[in-house]
Amino acid sequence: MFEFSYETYSKIIKEMKKINKIYNFKSADSSVKNGFLLRHDVDIDLDKAYKMCSIEKNIGITSTYFLLVTSDFYNVLSYENRKLVSNMFSDGFEIALHFDPMLYGDISLEQMQKQVEKECSIIEDIIGERVQTISLHNPSIHNRYLVFKTYKNAYAGEFFTPELYLSDSCKDFRGKDVFEFIKKGKSNLLQVLFHPIHFSENGENYIKSFSRLIEDKINNFDKYVRINKTYKNEIKENTLLSCFQKHIKENCGYEEKV
Ligand SMILES: [Zn+2]
Numbered sequence: 001m002f003e004f005s006y007e008t009y010s011k012i013i014k015e016m017k018k019i020n021k022i023y024n025f026k027s028a029d030s031s032v033k034n035g036f037l038l039r040h041d042v043d044i045d046l047d048k049a050y051k052m053c054s055i056e057k058n059i060g061i062t063s064t065y066f067l068l069v070t071s072d073f074y075n076v077l078s079y080e081n082r083k084l085v086s087n088m089f090s091d092g093f094e095i096a097l098h099f100d101p102m103l104y105g106d107i108s109l110e111q112m113q114k115q116v117e118k119e120c121s122i123i124e125d126i127i128g129e130r131v132q133t134i135s136l137h138n139p140s141i142h143n144r145y146l147v148f149k150t151y152k153n154a155y156a157g158e159f160f161t162p163e164l165y166l167s168d169s170c171k172d173f174r175g176k177d178v179f180e181f182i183k184k185g186k187s188n189l190l191q192v193l194f195h196p197i198h199f200s201e202n203g204e205n206y207i208k209s210f211s212r213l214i215e216d217k218i219n220n221f222d223k224y225v226r227i228n229k230t231y232k233n234e235i236k237e238n239t240l241l242s243c244f245q246k247h248i249k250e251n252c253g254y255e256e257k258v
Helices: 006-019 046-059 079-090 109-127 178-186 206-225 229-235 240-251
Strands: 035-042 064-067 094-099 133-136 165-167 189-193
Touching (some): 006 046, 006 178, 035 046, 035 178, 046 079, 064 133, 079 109, 165 178, 178 189, 206 240
Parallel strands (some): 035 064, 035 189
């Protein structure tokens, strides 16, 4: 069974590097006919993306990180995240837009294009350079593969052929053996998508890694609000996490099912 650990991830990237050149979308011009376009959609957490980026940096490659600017789970404009994005950009990684058209409902493609440009300007403000590439969030769910002019589109024909596409969506490679499949990169241009949220030190399952993520968020929240003296007085020697555990036990009819 495939293990979503950082160790496995390093192995894949090193193997790909042996087979052929690894590109980000920005660096792959139309003359590139074989190798790998390495793509990451950042759906939930930027810290995980940063970790994946450091692994790639150590191996000596770059890739494209597609960021949401409309996420409920992370804010690219926060102080910490701006620093991460700037670092990734100065290390040579492409920072691009992960776009969710569902947010805007049923509007024309022209109006949608305007929203894309607006969203890109948020990232451009951080990196000081024009965003060149767009990937769509969950297009298969709505079966809408929009293409935006003046941008490279990850799902456009020049980059996307179902037979030459490897994605870890839902941690399911659709029957493909990763190490076998990447051999095709020798003579074809493969688009390879890995979601940073899927990988962890020990290859934990979704429930474990999401729980860890929420634990970190609660601890950060606790740290952040300690500036409030009334809160500090309430929480005393406790942590918000321990209070939260108590809260769940007392209020949520918690039963061990997993
Ligand atoms: Zn997505």
